Amino acid sequence: RAPLLQTRGGERVMVDLDDTIIEVHGYKKQGASFGYSGVRGLNALIATASTSTSAPVIVGQRLRQGKTGSPKGAARIVGDALATLRRMHPGSSVRPLLRADSAFYGHGTIGTALGAGADVSVTVRMDPAVKAAIATIPDDAWEMIEYPNAIRDETTGRWISKAEVAEVPFTAFRSRKIAERVDGRLVVRRIPDLNPNKVEQPTLFDVYRHHAFFTTTDKQSMGTVAADKTHRGHAIIEQVHADLKGGPLAHLPSGVFTANSAWLVLAVIAFNLTRAAGLIADRAGRLARATTATIRRTLIQVPARLARSARRITLHLPEAWPWQTAFDRLFTTTHTPPPATAS
Template sequence: MKPSHTIRPVFDESNLVSAAGLVPALRLAESAGLYGLVEGLTVPSPNAGVKTASVVGGMLAGADSIDDLDLLRHGGMGRVFDGVRAPSTLGTFLRSFTHGHVQQLDKVSGALLAGLARQVPALVNSGARAQGIAFVDVDDTIREVHGYAKQAAAYGYSGVRGLNVQLATLSTEVAAPVIVRARLRRGNVASHTGAGQLLAQALGTARAAGVSGPVLCRADSAYYGHAFVATALRHGVWFSVTVRMNPQAKAAIAGIGEDAWTPIRYPHAVWDEAEQRWVSDAEVAEVPFVAFTSRRKAEQVTCRLIVRRVRRLQPLAGDGSEQGELFAAYRHHAFITNSDLDTIEADQRHRGHAIVEQVIAELKDGPLAHLPSGKYAANAAWVAMATIAFNIARAAAVAADMATARWATLRRKIINVPARIATTGRRLILHLPARWAWAEHWTTLHTAATGPPPATTT
């Protein structure tokens, strides 16, 4: 592929837009109540709702810094959208946020997710598969920052200087994850700090979004603490939390007999037809367990300790040959749960916690590529708006029959599509590229965004 002619570029077309997919995406958000919700913000800045929508729109189109928000101001964008603001105006707006205003944005995010779930029922669908289980996953990540002007930046557990983003996602067996709660924290905060409050807020948002069946709350060993588990119990949901290898856990694992281990389907497992079982280096077992015995008796939690063990690879000899092993050595991974799933399924569901890493990766590949301001509250507002944009993008992907598409894929195929504006009477017509490979998906999203809301069923 090479240019076919000598080409002279001229930037003079006022009827072109480069992100025509923002039209159906923001129409979908409008039908879910976005503009009414952001009008309730009490930020001391004129037209706070309009500016918030402008930042969210820029994020949907790929902006990952305040200067990048200028991508909304070109060609015919001013004819297609109202309320587009300059990056300098939006930067000043972000710096006017306080912690209370960020909490207002969190409330907007939760209410918008509920509205999106009503408009696109498949967005949060607990279905009949996997016993109708919905999964709430909690994790955090360090977003590296540079410069001495970043408020609250510090060296965290990753050894880099940054700010900590904690988030909770909601997913099912048939629905990709959406973000039900996210918040920015100082860089050196412990992962589990505030986990109970975050989980309670996430569960409230999940229920408001239509989750009515059983919920399994999953987390890694950084969240192994009473606050997380007690919050799950208080809300009547299941928990599945990786255990720290403390002496109590090690003693419980050592007490498991060899006949209690069951082979499981694991990477590189082989199905043995003769014995009708998986032949694998991975096995699972479970024992009764009482967690948090250092606390008073009323706060101790009786649950199940499920352990997965994987045989360690035998190191090769100096000449490259394989040595015989005197005894098998294993790596153990244990977690506690109060679910009524059988041992093998409980282990499988717990391993699914890794899906939250996909969401973190998508955010870092989008608006969280940077935390653009030196002011902490401005960056916290940026994270809250990124959450709103992520959920709109996820709803748009589902409405476009691209439920498995990641955010970058949605931007490339649906949102960042060029179009030419034409006028007929009082209507605008978007002339999109002929033979666009994803034209059918684009049209499906536009129909879902502009058509009547789906009929509710009881």
Template sequence: MQLSHRSLSLSARFDEASLVSAGGLVPVLGLAEKAGLQALADQHLTVPTDKGAHAGSKVAALVAGMVAGADSIEDMNLLRHGGMGRLFTGLSAPSTLGSFLRSFAFGHVRQLDAVAARLVAELAARTPLLPDAGQIAYLDVDDTIRATYGYAKQGAGYGYSGVKGLNALIAALSTPRSAPVIVATRLRKGSANSARGATRLVADALKTSRVCGANGLLVVRADSAFYGRDVVATIGRAKARFSITARQDVAVKRAIAGIAEDAWTTIRYPHAVFDDQLGQWVSDAEVAEVPFTAFASRGKKHAVTARLIVRRVRDQNPAHVVSNAQGELFPAWRHHAVFTDSPLMMLQAEADHRRHAIIEQVIADLKNGPLAHLPSGRFNANGAWLVLAAMAFNLTRAAGALASLFHARATTATIRRQLINVPARPVRSARRIHLRLPTNWPWTNAWLALFTAALGPPAAATS
């Protein structure tokens, strides 16, 4: 591929007053209006009047900018170009949106949480966002550090990763046939440990998951940082099940050591995975389970009895293989234990727990989009930004679910590139606005499916 007419001089001018760069925002904001985004924000947010006037319009603008790829306040300028004013109202300046976010107190962030929970429930009811949620669904919980730089960020600090930043706690809901959606978030100080505030977040996430239609088997999956009595008790009160990586404490090691050799079942992964700790590719393992009582040290009242499913992998590193006095070699094993009350069979429960890694894709998508930065020096403004990023993520996922089966599972970056950031020119004719889009756009059918589902069949274009 090369430039055509290289012998001719080229010129460029920014003088097309009708062109827009993100034509996909039209059906996406139509979907947001059907789900009640602006109305919900107006109803629940009580930001002071001088900064919070037209709160619903400002929330919608911030979410729309994030859907289109904005990852900073200044990026919200992409909503104020060309013909955007012909398609949308309430196009606030970035400075206005920044002032709005900086006026948030902690209570306002929690109000925005309520808006986000109701929005995802509405999207789940109106789109095929969570197919089969009534049979089985998974709630994955994890946290991540969003690195920050300089000294102006409130709450920034060094956490378990050794990276200076702020800590985002995220809960995502999915089914075996769906990509995950975010049902709860919480921004915490950078020095917070993973489990801080997790009990409250899990309770909120479980409640939202039920409202989203996850009324059948609901399994909460988490890593060892969330292995605690309070989290497990919260899951039990919600009549959900847990599948949590168990920390290798004395009780867990004792239970593993007591497993008989003939109790292990060999499994082979369909695709080999690389084990960072062993420094090797792993293609098979052995699995066994034993009854296990956790948290017994806190007394009988707090003890929880369930299953301990253990996966062991042969350590092929010669430095880890031991021998006895006669020089006979004994295999070295690495154990990974999961504490669960899942009703699924052992091998299925163990395989399901490994799919907890799906939460990493959610985190990667956020960091590849609106969470590329935490744009404010104020902690609560960044907390609100995280909630808005979750709403933009869910709205993008819902748009993908309406567009095609491929886009229902695609990353948000792919949906943004193929369905949102489509150049368009609005043309007014016979009291109607027609969008003129590129000929031979590779994803035309998916875009039209999204448009039809969100706004109804497009009117016939006039020449």
């Protein structure tokens, strides 16, 4: 009854993939070790799905050892996530879009997504092939874009408000067999490097830093600027990580790895059920896209008093409670109304 992924006509579903380190304490946690973040913990691989009008829901998860590399097992979870998405939207002809960072730029992950009928938008590593492709972009091909809100540059930590974007045709995985190569577009965003090589003297010409990603989307349906904006939306999965760590993943309760893996499954189920509850209660309002903490505070931790009389339970809610309508809609939808009594 809760349309978790509402799509307008021709809209894509965005599938985001990323992993995060769940910090643990003590030395009896199976699988805990120091991963890429330098924090001792376990590695959780999460896949989410979202649209422009729907908040993200989790469609795939897996708990791994803390020292596990990000791409390990990514192809399998991508296949599972896209299969789940097909069951949620049977018969849909619109190709979903898989977004990921450079850790998942590999033939296994991208090939699985393409084989499952999805397009990809994945950050690439600045290897010689990518640098050579960027060098072929003419100066007059760069298009200036300005961000409505400044965004934080991950490399320098500075806030930037404008940049330039361009693209060039690109074939990924050229070292593999011809049948395994993937043709697409290399979309490049460049910003001035305000501190090139940490030299104090100014340079004779502008020096830029480039951020590139590979996408298989059609240029007619998604231009260069639109593709760059869509790819940057991948950061929405970080909000899901923060939501989980602010609740059930604040700690892992067991020293046994399989028990903690089951804990992650339960955390994902609770996250999606809470998202569904907020959507049913307030489909067009604030709760439809609220965080788990907000939904828990407004609909679950209800300031009510229970009264029992004549084998009946009465729930006394406070007067002028702002969430009365939303709670009543959720309760009515998820519970069978009581039988009518003759007056």
